[in-house]
Amino acid sequence: MHELSIAMALVDIACEASDRLHVSKIDALHVSIGPLCGVVEEALAFSFELAAAGTPVEGARLVVQQAPLTAFCDSCNEERTIPSPQHLRCPSCGAPTPAVRSGRELELVAMEVPDVPDRADSSERPEEKRFARS
């Protein structure tokens, strides 16, 4: 299960973003995962709580949206949404569609933060806990 490593990377970039935005608390993270990025939503949600503990992300909701898998169909000359990564075929004409356009992404799309910016100096924040790779 590599979702713990992924969750730690996610918490890291969320912490960096919270520094940039001068907020010490994050209410929610919106994450987009494609069917071909190799991440299982449930495992990510489970790991996320562990990775977030002791950081400004602790307690934030993890909102996962499934990104569509799209590929270009040469026969139809059009981009298509592919229903399943198990069959990379055009849903309209059935031709194989090797040219994947999207579906590999694993992205922190947005964060919900308290509306009042917190200008607190970083030294006043709760101590951040960074995980070393085990």
Next chain:
Amino acid sequence: MSRIEQIRQNVLKKNDLLAAELRNRFSGVGVRVINLVSSPGAGKTSLLEYTLRELQPRFSVAALVGDLATDRDAQRLSRAATKVQQITTGTVCHLDAEMIGTAIADWQLELLDFLFIENVGNLVCPASYDVGETMRAVLLSVTEGEDKPLKYPTIFNSADFAVITKIDLAEAVGFNRDEARKNIHEVSPDLPIVETSARTGIGMDLWMDRLERLSHTRGDLAPLI
């Protein structure tokens, strides 16, 4: 009340940046890097042993071997390569760009023609981690059954090349080659496939030929004849 801040950042950005740096370094000195991924027991070490033995008289070859706990594979390979280094990952189920960068930190890469990375045996996690390779080869052994690609589409889709291994056992285990090829192409329509046996040498010429014709840039693979 909350407000929404757009971030739009790749979660694996750090790994991908490190991998891009590695890839630049590798191509700058002309070393071709092959990342071998498969489930445990598919025959990565045997394929690699054969490959290193074949290449070593004419090329300078090295291997990095990822393993959870032991250095058995590295020991097996050290007889056949110029340099073999073990990366013991502990509980981590994949190799990432940082581990590769650390392992080769003091290597003289310019002395190498090929670097093989034997990833941790796992068909899930290594798919997400770019390690700066020139080519990612996924192995499927005949003993695993024909439907593995459908169960693990991501790793097959992320690969540049597929190697069916232990083909000498195909008949004994009732392996249906056509079905396996069809399933691989369902999840990755243009993926080149070779059928090999490191024990008998069947098909290894095609694999070796592909390696020797590898250019230094990922995705720039010459077509299989």
